[in-house]
Amino acid sequence: MRPRRISSAVRLSILTALLAAFMAWLALGHAALLPWDPRWYLTAHTAMEVVSVVVAMLVFATGWHGIGRDMPIRVALLSPAALVVALLDIGHLMSVQGMPGLAGPGSAGRGIEFWLLARVVSAGALLVAAFAPRERIVGRRVRGWALAAALGMVVLGYWLALADPVALPPTYVPGRGLTPFKIGVEVVLIAMNGVAALFLLRRALVTRLRTDRYLAAAAAVIALGGVSFTLYARPDDVMCMVGHVYKVIAYLCLHRAIWVAAVQAPYLRLQRSERSLAESEASFRSLMECAPDAILLVGAEGRITMMNARAENLFGVARETAAGLPLDVLVPPGAGDAELECRRVYGTAFPAEVRRAGMPSGQQVAIVRDLSERRRLERALVEQLTHDALTGLPNRARILETLDEAIAGACQGGHTLAVLVFDLNEFRKINSGYGYGGGDDVLRECVVRLSSLLHPGDMLARQGGNEFIVVQKQSGQDAAAALAGRLLDAMREPFAIGGERVFLAASVGIALLPDGACGAPELLQMAQVAMAAARAEGPARHCFHSDAMAQAIRERVDLEGLLRHAIERNQFALQYQPRVDLASGAVRDVEALVRWRHPVLGLVPPARFIPLAEETGLIDDLDMWGLDEACTRAAAWRAQGLPPLRVSVNLSARQFQQAGLAQRVQAALERSSLPPACLEIEITESTVMRDTAEAASVLRSLKALGVALSIDDFGTGYSSLSYLKRFPIDVLKIDRSFVSDVTADTNDAAIARAIIALAHTLNLEAVAEGVETAEQVAFLRENGCDEIQGYYFSPPVWPEQIERMLTGERMPDVTVAS
Secondary structure (H helix, E strand, C coil), rough: CCCCCCCCHHHHHHHHHHHHHHHHHHHHHHHCCCCCCCHHHHHHHHHHHHHHHHHHHHHHHHHHCCCCEEEEEHHHHHHHHHHHHHHHHHHHHHHHCCCCCCCCCCCCCHHHHHHHHHHHHHHHHHHHHCCCCCEEECCCHHHHHHHHHHHHHHHHHHHHHHCCCCCCCEEEEEEEEHHHHHHHHHHHHHHHHHHHHHHHHHHHHHHHHHHHHHHHHHHHHHHHHHHHHHCCCCCCCCCHHHHHHHHHHHHHHHHHHHHHHHHHHHHHHHHHHHHHHHHHHHHHHHHHCCCEEEEEEECCCCEEEECCCHHHHHHCHHHHHHHCCCCCCCCCCCCCCEEEECCCCCCCCCEEEEEEEEEEEEEEEEEECCCHHHHHHHHHHHHHHHHHHCCCCCCHHHHHHHHHHHHHHHHHCCEEEEEEEEEEEECHHHHHHHHHHHHHHHHHHHHHHHHHCCCCCCCEEEEEEEEEEEEEECCCCCHHHHHHHHHHHHHHHCCCCEECCCCCEEEEEEEECCCCCCCCCHHHHHHHHHHHHHHCCCEEEEEECCCHHHHHHHHEEEEHHHCCCCCCCCCCEEEEECCCCCCCCCCEEEEEEEEEEEECEEEEEEEHHHHHHHHHCCCCHHHHHHHHHHHHHHHHHHHHHCCCCEEEEEEEHHHHCCCCCHHHHHHHHHCCCCCCHHEEEEEEEEHHHCCCHHHHHHHHHCCCCEEEEEEEECCCHHHHCCCCCCCHHHHHCCCCHHHHHCCHHHHHHHHHHHHHHHHHCCCCCEEEECCCHHHHHHHHEEEEECCEEEECCCCCCCHHHHHHHHHHCCCCCCCCCC
């Protein structure tokens, strides 16, 4: 097992600590204990200075030539500085006492001057390097300027030392030792090197780079060696020699730092790059193997060099076999990205998306994605978009496309065709009674029956819900009518659902291709209009489209648009029909009836717009407007001092079925300040009998307000007398259908007597509607009817006419809407 190598950080820390301890030991006065003879000085000094110069020159050479064109800024700074120090150290070596000198015999003072100049350059360079940005790179031009500056500093240093242009204080006095000036300069240099060592150490702790560690150690050792140069008494004593030893050690650390930065670092980066390249290649191979698409690498000559596992499976060939084959064998030639038909080596062709890209090495990469599954999904999606999921028939979108083609063929062939829209009546009861599964079974059975009745070339589609479309080619009016009859007959057969037999009926609308231009949507719309007309005529009917149908629908749409703005444009008004007390002949109540006064259409009959308002939901707003208007008018009559009247207002079934009806009625009474006893709410018999429990609750909430309640059209619905007694009703209104023939039909007379008797038995008032003759009045008076309402006394009139009627004035002739 290889011994673990001690890291450079630990080695440098131990070295610096030992040198610091040794210097402290010397500073405490133990230098005399070292074996030293001053006669060794010149030889030892020369040897150490030569080593220092050689190491400094190596620092320069290593840093200057160890890196390419660009180098880190610290190397560009320290390498020329090492050259300056080496050349100045040569001057120091030649100028010390005992050496021949450069401009005269050597002396201690002249040697110290060269020494200080070299130490200033080295301390300044290390201090600047401590703060220089590590990542900064400089080019050849900056390096040239740095070398020129270094040579200039050498020339300047020699000139200062030899020509002595500046009178420096003495640095050494024989017999006395170092001067304060020399010691002060050394202290400054120690401080500069110490600061550089601290900042370089901090940077080394952050970056963990060996270059920073060695530079920190070099600065620290130079600072420690500087201590010895403040303590020696003579240049040849042991303290001076120890300082030179520290200097050599510091230069070696500096050389190691530059060598790591300039020589070793590039090789380490190269090794890391090689490892990274190998890892990248392994990652690339892993990605290739894991890729969902087939990947083929092709050499410059167009032959396959590599493929992944997906390519092996897709093309059915092993990669060893495929290596060297032309790419065209597997992938058809093409430029750029394209969708092509590729071929397996021992199989069929398949659709593929091929992407090609060039590589810097001259190779090409082809990425092949199998589109077989996508094509299958696209076909399935088209099938879903154009066909009904339940029955498998073409849907409306698809039949419109086919119908356009059929229309074009009919126009070119000079024949006609028919579109039949087939609708099952009351299909909702199947879903309600047997669930949606039962409804689906019925629809599938319908498809079977309808398909069996069609001729080759005819088309069947499901438009949605319980509606089907049949396109009959080579058709005419007789052929279309015959087909419609067969379709209706097929629906008369019972359907088996859950072991039960269910009977259904249908309606068929037919549209023949007109002579003029007509598209598929228009022709289908014509058939739908005819189907709606067939449904209106009753079950199991068929109807051909006519222009009158389309005109009626357009008029209805136009009328609906006008109706939606009628309230906000104040086009509605109320007429009032009096109810006369048969005993006194006085008018005790009036019924409010809504009228639509359109500026162009004139007075629109209620039978024309009330059903439309109910279908569109506008009846809600119309009911509330009528309630507010009637209450306001009745309150105004009371304020005028007219005889007390009770106004009766009709509410639709939609209004009655919505929550909060009592609150809305109460709000109308409060807005108008009308006493509740002056308001009567009329509700049809069929409305209250839809949900008797809910009806009883709503009626009780209305009754709690103090208003009167009446059942309109009594006897025409399916009321149960057992529930009627639970309703808090005040008035029963006998429908006009019984009153009109009361004197001629014994059955109507019997029904009228029974309703009057029922009302009185339940302590209710009986009111007869539609009274028009004196004979009807006599019959009703004779049988105890309480009030009558009808044209015999007065048609519905405007509010001003009611006011004249109540004040005794003669009523003028009026024209009202029937």
